[in-house]
Amino acid sequence: MDKVTVLNSHDIATLLDMPAVIQVVKDAYAEKTTKDGEIWPMVYNAFSDMADTDIRSGLLKPKKIFGNKELTWFGDNAKKNLPELHGVVTLYSSETGVPEAFINAPALTGFRTGAASAVATKELANPNSETLLIVGAGGQAAYQIMAQICVLPKLKQVLIYDPMSSENAGKFAQELPQKLTILFADNIQMNRPTVAAKIKERIKQIKFIAASNIIEATKNAQVIVTATPSTKPLIKAQWVQSGTHINAIGADMEGKQELDTQLYQNARAFADDLDQASGVGETQNPIKDNIIKKGDVTEIGDVIVQKSVGRQNTNEITIFDSTGIALQDLEAANLALQRAKRFNAGVVVDL
Template identity: 55%
Template sequence: MTQVTMLSASQISHLLDMPAVIDAVADAYKEKVNHPATLWPMVYEQLGGEEDMDIRSGVLASKHVFGSKLLAWFGENAKRGLPELNGLVNLYSSDTGEPVAVLNATALTGFRTGAAGAVASRLLANPDATTLLVVGTGSQAPYQIMAQLCVLPKVTQVLLANPRDAKKAQAAVQRSRVIVTATPSTKPLIQADWVQPGTHLNAIGADMEGKQELDAKLFQGAQAYTDDVPQASEVGEIQNPIKAGVIKPEQVVEIGNSLLDPTLGRHDANAITIFDSTGIALQDLAAANLAFVRAKEQGVGTQVDL
């Protein structure tokens, strides 16, 4: 009989802390480059105008786990008094193939997505940046702010911009040197001429063909990074400048390579750097495994015999 640990959103929130998740995600990025970690093909499906789902899976060999996450986004759920994001992460032992944990994907996704942007900002943002802007005020915004503050100690001002208010968004962009976009937008929210030299941007929202948060012209002359070049070229923010002929996929650097080779980081203080975070299964597995290990240590979770 197989025993599986079930972890709720509340339990995950108590088990995880953002600095530890940031480090776990950074390690997963490096493992992707060194090949003890592997991604499997993603599944996307547009279920309607304001609904979509995706399935991400892979193996994190160093932790002896593999697994998958199914996450559904229903944009109209707020009007129903329901969460917009719902899903589960299934974690398996890569030694025996047995399921070991089932975790609430909503809390886990918040932590790992916030951590992904923080890994990039820690590496690429100007360390003297004092103003952070988050474009988008949905469920991801608190995690992004929390994660950015963990790695940007000189930030003294955090701005929030409603993407529907272009005039205020423009003013906020011009004042900020670290910018996070976390929306389901299908048209550019930030124009190239709004962004000042030395700015770092984390484009979080694009994870499906047709999504876009940044003006494709912004990539002209910028240093572009992502979590997985093939995936991002099809569904990430960089799909748009690639289609427009502004950049080529081979010009984009995977963040794991930059973590292992500092020469691939920011070239100078005035450069504009962009991290396209499409979200990969290794982030989910790293965060899920961290929560599972801590749950075992602390006796947290519901044990189910399958």
């Protein structure tokens, strides 16, 4: 029989630390560029305006694994006291085809999505940035904030703006230090004590502030992360100061938009996957408005392997469009699997 490791959300929380996930996501981008990783066509289906599923799959040649992630979103689940996101990442050996792991996909997705924007920030943002603005205080926000803290050594304050509720932003900001400590330090204390200690100390150095005025918050930020389901621009071009780096996370289907397309007139555009970004990501909007062309966008993997140039000076505005690629999930899942073997975590079952 095939022995398969099953990892639930608790396993993921105790096995993965954000700095390590940032590194493997960076590897995933590089592998896409060097062709050491293959991305296979995405399968997407919308059941309704409030429910959809997508399957992302691919191959990591150096790790000798392939696999897929199926993630479902059912927006009305909150009314049924159920999470909105469900799904599984499945890993297989590329040498034998034997299944190796079944892993909780929502738990993994939080880490790898936060890590994705952190990789871009590390490559593109001004390293001396002191103020971060997070637009959106939903389930992804804590992961985005922790990941940015990991790559911005001079960061002093995090502004949180919630376009739906300023009250929610205030509550979120107040609870954030404890939440970050539990999620990203306490959970890994047993397996990664040194990393946990560093994360705890770093969290203590940051001020978390609810922002009620998006205009002032945008003007004060050197790094911005948008993580909302918005279908209209939340960040206007005239608010953004020179030298700002923006990670656009929310747009993942046609019609979604978080940024004013006029921003792209005076910015350099980057993406995780050019085809996805121009079709369903934030990049679709300035292309439709004829402000940029698809060829004007640089894939972040090209910057990482030094095939293309990242930030060229301290004054330019850079925008990274993150739509998510299968290689991120496979790298993060493989990291979790290897650590599960090392720390004897999860459950091994016979199929």
